[in-house]
Amino acid sequence: MNSSDDKKQNLELLEKTAGMTANQRLVVMLYALHPTDRSGAVLETAANLAELVGMAAPVFSRTRKQVIEAGWLEETGRIGHIRYYRLDPKRLGEHVVIPLRRAT
Numbered sequence: 376m377n378s379s380d381d382k383k384q385n386l387e388l389l390e391k392t393a394g395m396t397a398n399q400r401l402v403v404m405l406y407a408l409h410p411t412d413r414s415g416a417v418l419e420t421a422a423n424l425a426e427l428v429g430m431a432a433p434v435f436s437r438t439r440k441q442v443i444e445a446g447w448l449e450e451t452g453r454i455g456h457i458r459y460y461r462l463d464p465k466r467l468g469e470h471v472v473i474p475l476r477r478a479t
Contacts, residue, residue: 384467391466395445398438401428403447406462415461416451 388407392400405428409417417424425435439460442448448460 388467392447395442396438398430398434399442399445399447401430402435402438402442403462406448406460407467411461414451415464416459417461418459420457 385404385407388404389400392403395403405424406417409419409424411417419427421436421439422432425432428435430438439448443450443460447463447466449463451459451461453459
């Protein structure tokens with residue numbers, strides 16, 4: 376994807392989040408723009424993400440919880456007490472295909 380496509384996708388994401396609070400939109404955009412692993416998960420602690428955007432850690436955690444409840448983020452895993460999240464691919468317009476399982 377080239378730079379122009381990235382900008383267009385980011386602007387579309389801002390449009391989709393128009394009804395959210397500024398902090399909620401900031402969290403969504405942070406997860407959209409932050410480097411991810413192959414699954415799309417942001418492998419960074421909430422404290423580090425909060426510091427990156429200049430938000431108090433408790434405010435970031437509370438806001439992220441609201442974004443999760445709104446269906447924008449999904450948990451991808453956890454290591455100990457640290458949970459990792461990614462943007463829900465459906466919110467980004469991606470079609471997620473779940474492989475069929477054999478009936479037992």
